[in-house]
Structures are given as C-alpha cells and as structure tokens.
Amino acid sequence: MDIFERLKAAAKAEWSSYVDHDFVRQMGAGTLAPPAFQTYLVQDYLFLIQFARAYALAIYKSRSLADMRAAQRGLSAILDVEMDLHVRLCGRWGLTPAAIEAAPEHLATIAYTRFVLDCGVSGDLLDLHVALAPCVIGYAEIGRRLAPDGVAALGDHPYRDWIGEYAGEVYQEIAAGARAHLAALAARSMTEQRFAELAALFAKASRLEADFWQMALNDVAAG
Numbered sequence: 001m002d003i004f005e006r007l008k009a010a011a012k013a014e015w016s017s018y019v020d021h022d023f024v025r026q027m028g029a030g031t032l033a034p035p036a037f038q039t040y041l042v043q044d045y046l047f048l049i050q051f052a053r054a055y056a057l058a059i060y061k062s063r064s065l066a067d068m069r070a071a072q073r074g075l076s077a078i079l080d081v082e083m084d085l086h087v088r089l090c091g092r093w094g095l096t097p098a099a100i101e102a103a104p105e106h107l108a109t110i111a112y113t114r115f116v117l118d119c120g121v122s123g124d125l126l127d128l129h130v131a132l133a134p135c136v137i138g139y140a141e142i143g144r145r146l147a148p149d150g151v152a153a154l155g156d157h158p159y160r161d162w163i164g165e166y167a168g169e170v171y172q173e174i175a176a177g178a179r180a181h182l183a184a185l186a187a188r189s190m191t192e193q194r195f196a197e198l199a200a201l202f203a204k205a206s207r208l209e210a211d212f213w214q215m216a217l218n219d220v221a222a223g
C-alpha cells in the first residue's frame, strides 16, 4: 500500500464525500444543471490560479532538483493543460479570461486554496504535497470513474470535455507522476509518528474538495 492508499484509507469518509459527491454523480449522469457547472468552472479557474502559486511554493520549498522538477510538472499541468480546458469552455459561454479573473472568489474557493497554501508556508514539502494530493490524484480517479469505458465511449455526453480531460491519458499520467513523487517523498522523510498529522491534512483537503462541489450546487439553488 503506498502512502496515497494509506491516506485514503485513514480518511475514508472525507474521501468518499469528495469523489462520490452529488455534483460528481449528476455530472456523470449528465443531469447536472448547466449553471452549476458554469459556477463551478469559473470558481475552478480562480482556484487554479492559487494552486499554481502552491506548486510554485513547492519549488521554493524543494531542496533537490528532482523535487523542483516534480513541482514544476504540477505547475505546468495547471498552466499548460488544465487552464486550456477552462478557457475553452468559458469561451463558449462568452467569458474571457479577464472576465473570469474579475469574478469574486466564493468562500469555499478561498477556504480550500488558502488552506493548502498555509500548509506549505507553515509546514515542509511533504505537508504541502499531502495537502495537494486530493486535488490532482482525486480528479484522475473521478475522471476514470465517469468514463469507465474510455473517453471515446462518452459519445455526446453533455460533460464530455470535462470528463475526457480528466479521464484522458495526459491527465492520468500527471496524476500517476504526482502519486509516485508523493510515495518517494514519504519514503524519504515520513516517520510513523507523523502519519496521523498528515492524514488529518489529507482529510481536511478532501472535505474542502467536497465543499467546493457543494458550493456550486448551493449557488444555483440560491438562484
């Protein structure tokens, strides 16, 4: 069992509140209300700006070039891969990057991103990567789950672009790389006494992921 499996097992309830969230189920079923998806994607764009800062912080907190390169891959996954999806989809709704960046951040966006940044500022590189893990590895798991028969089988699914992005090979490899790096980092610097502390960080980040989905559902319910 690698460190990621151990963290997931230690935070079972929080993890499933995230990956089995209603938002995810509705998206998979194609029944998710488009305004909820739009709210989510605009907030996610703002979220990714802060997560790019968190990966930049991981470069700063690295003592070896190998750790720096791992963090750089996370940063480039956001800047060169994920952001393209967000810009493309928001563009279809007539939203420019400038308009999205001018949108106010929801509290759920602020809570999650600043929590992760604080883990990095107050802790070490392992704390920071554990706080980042639910994000990158979780979306790969969700993507695979929503496209069990592969991206091609999605047909004209209303959320095929989103699902295809996270189920696709490029993102799956990014997540596998992040998972392998986390395992190497833990093998090098984790003590057993520290595991409970790391599991608490992981559980909190997973809960903040669930709150992020919920924020988009609540926003639409509130009109």
Ligand SMILES: Cc1ncc(CO)c(N)n1
Residues within 6 Å of the ligand: 044, 047, 048, 082, 134, 135, 136, 139, 209, 212
């Ligand atoms: C909220 C959230 N979690 C994870 C990811 C994956 O990068 C994302 N784009 N947004």
